[in-house]
Amino acid sequence: MGARNFLLLLNGYTTCTTMTTPAANYIRKVAIVGATGNAGSYMTKALLATGKLAVTAITRTESTAIMPAGVQVAKVDYSDPASLVAALQGQDALVITMSGRAPPDSDAKLITAAADAGVKWVLPNEFAPDMADEVLGNEMHIGAPKRQHRELIEKLGKSSYVAVSCGFWYEWSLALTVAYGFDFGKRTVTMFDDGETKICTTTWPQLGLAVAKLLSLKIEPDGPDDKEPCLEMFRDKFMYMTSFVISQRDMFESVLRVTGTSEADWTITYVPSLERYNNSVAVMATDRTAFVRQMCTxxxxxxxxxxxxxxxGLSNKLLGLPRDEDLDKFTKLAIERQQMLEKIGMNMV
Known part of the structure; x- marks a missing residue:
């Protein structure tokens, strides 16, 4: 009997050659693209906080970004596929979270390199509303490329994906007037329809925690009687999570609490959502704010x-994600973010 099989017997396992050892049944090495970005920085922090995952940031050769302590750095040249493959060698998972300003072929290059490097799991650049819903994805004008990236992973056949659907980021969206309709300086709010439609929206810390908890799951069940959550449950599927299931009216109530104002202090406008959406789509070619406006509307x-x-249905409970986050805390952060963006002339109004 070989040493490995002997050890398996000592631990109560059979000697089946396909049995996964406990150590091999977990992801240990995670590469992340966008480690210092708005969402990526929270993912990186949460991955490190597990104390079980080695984190490598994939950055461009010319990048001067400063990484948190404990993060390894792999510099790459996106024009050289070999450098991407080399950076991903030995990684168990790749998390892609990049700005929409990144070159459009970046995702496909990373996905192809991950397959060539033997990376088993990829979290593609989803982190959005439900892009498994093709109607929604197409009408928001972001579904097609995301769908193509998932299809590429499946076509290459070397990696599996988990698409994390979180809605839009709360602190980011509430801070943009064109997104959720609030202008805090002018004390105006545009309600879509009656303002009572609820959506899923997620804070950056919650998204970071979700990614860390997901990649900390065992990869597959330890046996036929093991009912604990595992990554296999989400193989080539979507994982849905959120911070808040909330309407604009709910957001407004939080804003009133945070600002110490009353509804009488604000100017409220009601706009049919379909009208706002159609008007935004019509000017997307010439209005830089229209793309975000049509998405959120x-x-x-x-x-x-x-x-x-x-x-x-959500996986919050399955992953142990809280549903009691402090809404007012993140509303306050969004108000401060809008003020900061206005100071530097970057707020979309």
Whole structure:
């Protein structure tokens, strides 16, 4: 009997050659693209906090970003596929979270390199509303490339994906007037329809925690009687999570509490969501704010496509994600973010 089989017997396992050892049944090495970005920085922090995952940041050769202590850095040249493959060698998982300003072929290059390097799991650049819903994805004008990236992973056949659907980021969206409709300086809010449609929206810390908890799961069950959550449950599927299932009216109540104002202090405008959406789509070619405006407005249509708790079900409980986050805390952060963006002339109004 070989040493490995002997040890398996001591631990109560059979000598089946396909049996996964406990150590091999977990991801140990994670590469992340966008480690210092808005969402990526929280993912990186949460991955490190597990104390079980070695984290490598994939960065461009010319990058001067400073990484948190404990993060290894692999410099790459996106024009050289070999450098991407080399950076991903030995990694168990790749998390892709990049700005929409990144070159459009970056995701495909990373996915192909991950396959060539033998990376088993990829979290593609989803982190959005429900892109498994092709109607929603197409009408928000972001679904096609995300779908192509998932299809590429499946076509290459070397990696599996888990697409994390979190809705839009709360602190980011509430801070942009064109997104959730709030202008805190002017004390105005644009309600879509009656303002009562609920959507799923997620804070950056919650998203980071979700990614860390997901990649900390065992890869597959330890045996036929093992009912604990594992990555296999999400292989080539979507994982739905959120921080808040919330309407604009709910957001407004939080804003009133945080600012110490009353509804009488604000100017409220009601706009049909379909009208706002169509008007935004019509000017996307010439109005830089229209793309975000149409995306977020579409999410609030009264068809529940923005509420994945209702349409898909959430994995918050399964992953141990909190549903008691402090809404007012993150509303305050969004207000401060809008003020900061206005000071530097970057707020989309």
């Amino acid at each position: 579409r999410l609030f249509f009264q068809d529940d496509r923005g509420n994945t708790e209702k349409t898909r």
